Amino acid sequence: xxxxxxxxxxxxxxxxxxxxxxxxxxxxxxxxxxxxxxxxxxxxxxxxxxxxxxxxxxxxxxxxxxxxxxxxxxxxxxxxxxxxxxxxxxxxxxxxxxxxxxxxxxxxxxxxxxxxxxxxxxxxxxxxxxxxxxxxxxxxxxxxxxxxxxxxxxxxxxxxxxxxxxxxxxxxxxxxxxxxxxxxxxxxxxxxxxxxxxxxxxxxxxxxxxxxxxxxxxxxxxxxxxxxxxxxxxxxxxxxxxxxxxxxxxxxxxxxxxxxxxxxxxxxxxxxxxxxxxxxxxxxxxxxxxxxxxxxxxxxxxxxxxxxxxxxxxxxxxxxxxxxxxxxxxxxxxxxxxxxxxxxxxxxxxx
Amino acid sequence: xxxxxxxxxxxxxxxxxxxxxxxxxxxxxxxxxxxxxxxxxxxxxxxxxxxxxxxxxxxxxxxxxxxxxxxxxxxxxxxxxxxxxxxxxxxxxxxxxxxxxxxxxxxxxxxxxxxxxxxxxxxxxxxxxxxxxxxxxxxxxxxxxxxxxxxxxxxxxxxxxxxxxxxxxxxxxxxxxxxxxxxxxxxxxxxxxxxxxxxxxxxxxxxxxxxxxxxxxxxxxxxxxxxxxxxxxxxxxxxxxxxxxxxxxxxxxxxxxxxxxxxxxxxxxxxxxxxxxxxxxxxxxxxxxxxxxxxxxxxxxxxxxxxxxxxxxxxxxxxxxxxxxxxxxxxxxxxxxxxxxxxxxxxxxxx
DNA sequence: TAACACTCGGAAAGCGCTCTCCAAAGGCGC
DNA sequence: GCGCCTTTGGAGAGCGCTTTCCGAGTGTTA
Numbered sequence: 138x139x140x141x142x143x144x145x146x147x148x149x150x151x152x153x154x155x156x157x158x159x160x161x162x163x164x165x166x167x168x169x170x171x172x173x174x175x176x177x178x179x180x181x182x183x184x185x186x187x188x189x190x191x192x193x194x195x196x197x198x199x200x201x202x203x204x205x206x207x208x209x210x211x212x213x214x215x216x217x218x219x220x221x222x223x224x225x226x227x228x229x230x231x232x233x234x235x236x237x238x239x240x241x242x243x244x245x246x247x248x249x250x251x252x253x254x255x256x257x258x259x260x261x262x263x264x265x266x267x268x269x270x271x272x273x274x275x276x277x278x279x280x281x282x283x284x285x286x287x288x289x290x291x292x293x294x295x296x297x298x299x300x301x302x303x304x305x306x307x308x309x310x311x312x313x314x315x316x317x318x319x320x321x322x323x324x325x326x327x328x329x330x331x332x333x334x335x336x337x338x339x340x341x342x343x344x345x346x347x348x349x350x351x352x353x354x355x356x357x358x359x360x361x362x363x364x365x366x367x368x369x370x371x372x373x374x375x376x377x378x379x380x381x382x383x384x385x386x387x388x389x390x391x392x393x394x395x396x397x398x399x400x401x402x403x404x405x406x407x408x409x410x411x412x413x414x415x416x417x418x419x420x421x422x423x424x425x426x427x428x429x430x431x432x433x434x435x436x437x438x439x440x441x442x443x444x445x446x447x448x449x450x451x452x453x454x455x456x457x458x459x460x461x462x463x464x465x466x467x468x469x470x471x472x473x474x475x476x477x478x479x480x481x482x483x484x485x486x487x488x
Numbered sequence: 489x490x491x492x493x494x495x496x497x498x499x500x501x502x503x504x505x506x507x508x509x510x511x512x513x514x515x516x517x518x519x520x521x522x523x524x525x526x527x528x529x530x531x532x533x534x535x536x537x538x539x540x541x542x543x544x545x546x547x548x549x550x551x552x553x554x555x556x557x558x559x560x561x562x563x564x565x566x567x568x569x570x571x572x573x574x575x576x577x578x579x580x581x582x583x584x585x586x587x588x589x590x591x592x593x594x595x596x597x598x599x600x601x602x603x604x605x606x607x608x609x610x611x612x613x614x615x616x617x618x619x620x621x622x623x624x625x626x627x628x629x630x631x632x633x634x635x636x637x638x639x640x641x642x643x644x645x646x647x648x649x650x651x652x653x654x655x656x657x658x659x660x661x662x663x664x665x666x667x668x669x670x671x672x673x674x675x676x677x678x679x680x681x682x683x684x685x686x687x688x689x690x691x692x693x694x695x696x697x698x699x700x701x702x703x704x705x706x707x708x709x710x711x712x713x714x715x716x717x718x719x720x721x722x723x724x725x726x727x728x729x730x731x732x733x734x735x736x737x738x739x740x741x742x743x744x745x746x747x748x749x750x751x752x753x754x755x756x757x758x759x760x761x762x763x764x765x766x767x768x769x770x771x772x773x774x775x776x777x778x779x780x781x782x783x784x785x786x787x788x789x790x791x792x793x794x795x796x797x798x799x800x801x802x803x804x805x806x807x808x809x810x811x812x813x814x815x816x817x818x819x820x821x822x823x824x825x826x827x828x829x830x831x832x833x834x835x836x837x838x839x
Numbered sequence: 840t841a842a843c844a845c846t847c848g849g850a851a852a853g854c855g856c857t858c859t860c861c862a863a864a865g866g867c868g869c
Numbered sequence: 870g871c872g873c874c875t876t877t878g879g880a881g882a883g884c885g886c887t888t889t890c891c892g893a894g895t896g897t898t899a
Contacts, residue, residue, distance in 0.1 A: 165858075172857085204855090205856085
């Protein structure tokens, strides 16, 4: 029963039992040593670790989870609406810097905690129900929720089921769930006031879908700020956060309000689209029309001219979400709390 | 024992045992019905499903995995080198469209197969060893490997351990492992010939790190193609696939060869950086210098001018990797195979 | 009607681990 | 030297599920 043999693929892997036999103690003792529980005679301690090394033993997580009810896994669930159940949309979603930034932020925290991230997509209510069932069964210790649809039953189902969960972005309807969010209204205000301060007179906006919270807040924040400065009405065209939709929205905005000289776009990707349309239309940025984007994603610096944009500290937010979740998993009594981040304006060339 | 009670968080979840009791049969029968095994009396079949519905039963995956040795999970492991063990690099990696495209491609296949994806990062040899141990223990049914370092022991460890694995991008050293890859040399050739056909006389290249296979192949392919057309020597500056490094590389290239009129960049992100530097230097693209990028990522269409680029069908490749892995998991006897994709040139404004 | 081949459901043995109980051993004061 | 408390290791009962092995019941044929 040597180390080498355990590295070969055919061989049965060593179990606690095997280690116990090699060390000449009982299973229980090996388990205690490995989990560092109670005082075990230092001598035995050493003997056991030696046996572990010799056998090449690796604890079986499945078996351990079965009894401890802990998996060392956190799920990142992307809750999508049924209408988007087809691939193309999801592909676009994953390719969006948004997704990567969230994953990066989460991993920075989870990795150090030795927790792995499992990706889950649910697109139907059936799927949501199954997911919550699996989660309650201990499939994962907790879940980070990225909710895309305007109305989503998932947050409620999760809290009802007692599943530790943290949302990125607030839920549409009030639900006693942990979440981290950005002060979207403030961000929109920042953009509006910058455009105004710059001397723009006819300012428009390209928004996201009006029914998702983040998007809604950016619209209302922008409207409110503009109104405060005497602009009771502003032209708004809606997109869906993709570059293509930004191009299209810019076209409609341009035909509706040809004299535009300032523009706030609800995310950088759409702003890049707008930039393209504008260039096509022969408008110079920022001279003819000044643009402020939103997110400060990689698209902002890649754009020409580089985008002045509202910084959305997604990585930090995701990291905080992970910390919140870990804390909640540790302490089930923890009450729902939320953390709101303040956006800042990043000045570049576009405005 | 009603449905509602099982949805409350305090309550113990129903087990097979509970369902059996409600249905008035044995655990074994319920298990058979649920897994659709053997002929069970249609009547009982119905009774059991009814009991499942009434109790709100969800099978416990952990317990099931423990005995079936199947988890319904595939791991996406990002194998990084120790030197990059700090967060910043990883964050950048996740934000890169590359990562998102791979995840999107994988999920499109895995999702339909009802398999979940677990994200794992390993940065040390210690970590790699633990990972392989966990994997052999059935932590996941198989693994998709994204290997970043120039020399990486992981592929070998995986095959030695008998862990079903598929790499995205060929391994540095020959290892009997499944992989999907792009004909990088061909891609570079496509770029070189397009630049040449366009009439460029002094063509340079911005490459990635010379020691990683994909990058290496793009360099050698480019060099070879240029040599075939009488350009025995081409100026090359290396970056590391980030936009910043592209800007820097462009600057050095510009000082070394100020008369450049054509440029091949090993990925779009760096091409965008090059574009920025070029603009700063007052060179027009494509009039003064024509640029061909690589990847056809979202950065290519976002750039101004939009990038002519070599299309890297990453989503398709990742999807194929997932299919290959699933097949390998189904059939352990399957021998290592690889699929090489042919790149194509996408014409836009930059060249 | 008896013998046989089938079909179908149940009992029970694990999968690999944790952890509660319990017994044995050692240390202490009186 | 004896009883009592503390430390330490082992036995064993599960965690929730699958699956083999059997026995009972049913239908079929000689």
